[in-house]
Structures are given as structure tokens and as C-alpha cells.
Amino acid sequence: MAYQIQKSEMQHCIDLCKQCHDICLKTALTDCLRVGGKHVEEEHFRLMLNCAEICQTAANFMLSNSALHNLVCATCSEVCNACAASCEQIGHMDECVQVCRHCAESCEEMAHVYSLRQSNKRPSGVPPLMHS
Amino acid sequence: MAYQIQKSEMQHCIDLCKQCHDICLKTALTDCLRVGGKHVEEEHFRLMLNCAEICQTAANFMLSNSALHNLVCATCSEVCNACAASCEQIGHMDECVQVCRHCAESCEEMAHVYSLRQSNKRPSGVPPLMHS
Amino acid sequence: MAYQIQKSEMQHCIDLCKQCHDICLKTALTDCLRVGGKHVEEEHFRLMLNCAEICQTAANFMLSNSALHNLVCATCSEVCNACAASCEQIGHMDECVQVCRHCAESCEEMAHVYSLRQSNKRPSGVPPLMHS
């Protein structure tokens, strides 16, 4: 099958979500608060914490082997991309940008692969998918 | 404007997300575990906890006034509907079914209204929306 | 028994924890970030988010009817008191101060009442308690 997914791919995505959560939370609540200025600009700072939270939730859905993790991964991918763009605009946040982009890519892959699989074989009680 | 949203509508959705989180978490970890049988069936039980978590995350995005709460609300709406369907199938879970459905409706509304608004006036650094 | 606790007392503590979580998270990520200055001072701002998180965890332990909720409530009480003191020092944060203090008191009560009860009748597999 073209869209067979390996267990290790999901574990890879979990690892990236956890890494992205950690760096966003830690950077925001230590470096950004200490430096101040544009680093505590409202939209940017909030986005870093939102990104940390959705990454945590996506990781938890995958850890629990949720049949709906693809939905959370799709959302996580978009929030991570927005956070990467915001960090890029602020500048001097290369590590955050890179980690957010990697996480976004991996989450997008998880979202699409599972949506494709589920559109062929949809379990009962599960609603239509966003990306199908 | 047709899609003007009131502050109180968001607060209403926050309240429903918190109510849905509470009832799913509490019911799963007290009643379902005590009764056992089909109430701890793998897919069903996991879905109740997944539902509690995404409701918590959606509420937190809205509390923080996140510009991307619509994405989390869209996902939350689908998870709540799946949870309601699963609870309905198990039977004798009328309160959960009702609360999940109300939360799903409110979240879907939040997702759509904000997607419409943002597709007209999209802030910089924010990616294309799922529902546009 | 002197230290009989009513179900409604726990529900009252859950409600206060949720209220404290909401006001700390919302105030920090909207008002404090918008106003800036001393409101985004490192220790203070971080404490508000730490307070929101421990309140959420304490509420979740109580919702799940955890036998160890008294430990989390004890910690939550101390974090809430620290947050109240910090908000008082910043000034113009009367609602936060008041809500944190109420939550701290309720959590402290939950911690002590349950520790007393459990020191008389300790379930197997549960370690010695902090407050006994």
C-alpha cells in the first residue's frame, strides 16, 4: 500500500512534537521574558505558548494511539508554521524556527497519510475528515 | 457584518468546552472504570479522554485570545462528535452525549465564523485556513 | 467524624481551581502582554502561567477522584499564594489576587482534610503523606 505508515514514523512525529513543545515553552518563559522588547510582543509571545500547548496535545493523542490524531496533527502543523513565521519575523530565533518547521512537516505528513487511509476504511462513529 | 462575533459567544464556547472536558474526564475515570465491561472498551474509553484533552486545549486557546483558536475549535468539534457517537452506541450515557453535541456545535460555529472573518482580513504570518 | 468531607466541598474546590486557572491564563496572555512593563516582568509573568497550570492539574486530579489529590492541592495552594503575593506587589490586579487567595484556601483545606483521613485509613500502595 502506498500510504502504509510505519510505527516509527508516528514515534518520530511524537518526538518532534515534544521537542517543539519544550523549546517553545522554555524559550518563551525564560529567554523571551528576560530579553523583553519585541520578544514579549502580544501576538508573538502568545503564539509561542499556543504552539507549545497544541504540540503537547498532538503528542498525547499519538501516544494514546487515537484514531483521530490526524485531526490534531493537521491543526498542530498549521500552528507550528504560524509560530515559525512569527519567530522568523522577530529574528535571532533560528532554533525555534527550525524546530517548528520540522514539527509542522512531520505533523502534516501524519495528518495526510491517516486521512487517506481512513477515507478508504472509515471506522464507525468517526466523522468525515478535514483533509479528505 | 454577517459574521460579527460577540465576545459572549466565545465565552459561551469556552464554558461548553470546560463542561465537556469535565464530564468526559470525570465519567471515564470514575463511572466507566467502576462499571467496567463495554465502558472500558478500548476505542470508546480512549476517545473520552482524547475528547477531554482537546476540549481543554480549545478552551485554553480561546482564553488566551489566540488568533488560531478556530483551527483547534474545528478539530475539537469533530472529536466531540465522535465521542458523542461512541457514547450513544455504548448506551446509558445520555448526559455525555448531550454535552458533547452542544460543545461540538458551539466549536463548529466558532471555527466557521472566524475562518470567514480571517479569509477577508488575514493577519501576516498566519497560514491559510482549513475551512476557507 | 470531625474531618468528614462533603462531595460538594470537593466540587467547590474544583470550581475555584478552574476559575483561578482561567483568570490567570487569560489575564497573563491578554491584559499583561498588552500592557507590558512590569506586567511582563520575568518572575511575575511566569508565576501566573505556572499558577494556571497547577490549578488545571489539581482540578483534573479531583475530577478523576484521585486518592492523591491532597498532594496536588497542597502544592496548588502554595503556588496560588505565591501568585497572589506577586500580583499584589505589581498592583492593579485585584481580581487575580482575590481569586488566587480563595483557591489557595480551598486547596489547603482539601489537602489537610484528606491527609487527616488518610493517616487513619491509608490505602495499600499509597506512600506516606506530606502533611501527616
Next chain:
Amino acid sequence: MAYQIQKSEMQHCIDLCKQCHDICLKTALTDCLRVGGKHVEEEHFRLMLNCAEICQTAANFMLSNSALHNLVCATCSEVCNACAASCEQIGHMDECVQVCRHCAESCEEMAHVYSLRQSNKRPSGVPPLMHS
């Protein structure tokens, strides 16, 4: 100083908390639910999820460099020990037992070292410590 703590010790504790969170959440919501029987016994199953949650919160407090992480680590240590004891009693859960014990030890160390340091030099606005 005798109780100087290295940055890497905190990172080590964060890593153990995350590992403990992951294994407890994953084992409960996949293996335990699939196997059933005593693995979904009320007190035991709930404790595994409580353990996952407090580990997540402890990790988040440390990632944010919270001055009060020692309080959460103290509580986390007790919950992890209770979870290890419960898993030991259930049997065939060696990995969970081992990871919970390691996390409990590391958290206890973090709790004590920081309490000692803070009892000498207590920051303003921070309440008396549990372990002092």
C-alpha cells in the same frame, strides 16, 4: 556549596518526567485497555493517568525555570512512587515500575536540593516550603 545543583541535573529530571509521562499514558491507553482485567482496575488505572499528568506538569514547571518547581517535584515524586507500587502489585509491568521509580528519585532530589537552597535565600513573595 554542598547543595549546588547543575543545570544538567534539572534537564535530567525533565527527561525522566517526560519519559514517565509517555510510558504511563501510552501503556494505560493502549496495552492496559487492550488487555483489560486487573489492568483496568479502577484505582490502578486512574493512578497511571494521574502519574502521567503530574509528570507533565512537573516537566513544564522545570522547563519554565519556575522558582516553585521543587513543590511540584515533591508531589510528582510521591505520585510516581504510588504508581510504581501499584504497577508492581498488578505484575508484568516492569518497564513502568522502573521508569516511575527513576522519575520519583530524581524528582525527590530536585525537591530537596531546591528546598535547602531556598531556605537559605528565600525570594520575596514565595511562601514557606513544604520540605524545609
